[in-house]
Amino acid sequence: MRSWLLLFACNLMWALQFTCIKLVEGQVGGLFTVWAPMTLATVMLYPLIRLEKHRTPLSRKDALTFLMLAGLGIFPGQVILTWGTRLSLASNAAMLMLTMPVSTALFAVLFLKERMTPVRWVSFAAALAGVLLCSGGDLRNLDFGSGYLIGNLLIFSGTLGSAFYNSYGKRMLERYSPMEMLFYSYAAMFVIVTPLVIWLEPESFLAVPHFTRQTWTGMGLLTFFHNYLSMVLFLKALQKLDAIQTALCNYLVTVFGLPVAAIWLGERLSPAAIMGGVLVLVSTLVITIWEELRKRQRA
DSSP: OHHHHHHHHHHHHHTHHHHHHHHHTTTSOHHHHHHHHHHHHHHHHHHHHHHOSSOOOOOHHHHHHHHHHIIIIIHIIIIIHHHHHHHSOHHHHHHHGGGHHHHHHHHHHHHSOOOOOHHHHHHHHHHHHHHHHTTTTHHHHTOSSSSSHHHHHHHHHHHHHHHHHHHHGGGGGGTSOHHHHHHHHHHHHHHHHHHHHHHHOHHHHHHGGGOOHHHHHHHHHIIIIIIIIHHHHHHHHHHHSOHHHHHHTTHHHHHHHHHHHHHHHOOOOOHHHHHHHHHHHHHHHHHHHHHHHHHHHHO
């Protein structure tokens, strides 16, 4: 029960991400939006690592694994998702997070040796259809230079990265504590993103002294709640629950994210976007109910 409560709190904090990205996009680039909060969160994690009684020495093999988790999991889950949110709507991003359970189920088949069932394939196809439907009129215009289609596809790619991290990363929790795993993952991201943000977005550093209250609010929420507290709580829950179980709670991101975007940003959803979100939600509920029924049958 405690693990589920932790997941509930995590999703509430994650729901702030999309609105915060919109709050800061006027003054900083997408890379800096990820790099600065994550770097500060890494510094905040270091004292917690030092306080742990039993620390696992980092081997060279595990260091390469953390680099892979950062490059294939956190980078798309943070950077690419941020780029997608800047090209789309915060409310769209919140709805597209509903693809997380289905994506995690697919990766669980690949990495955790779970069996892919016809229901999972149907759910995944329905989720993809919902992603495209959320793009509304952009499908008719086929405008890949602007509009929401490309942004929504980037957001979906980001959810795939997060699903990969949640599934494959569970193996690392067998040897490392949640704090250690998070710290080493963020440290790997620092190695990957720092050269990119210096090369591609040097102007973001110059903008820091001129941050508005809105930008500071967004960066502060991204640092403490999204990159620090929520991830610590999530990895603690992941130790007790299966990867698919933890991902099934991600639909709460939409439940929280849509009203947050509506209140802070005044966003409104089109009928097509609502239909797309409903389709993704249905695919999520189908696989959720199916997994629960399978467990009861085994019992």
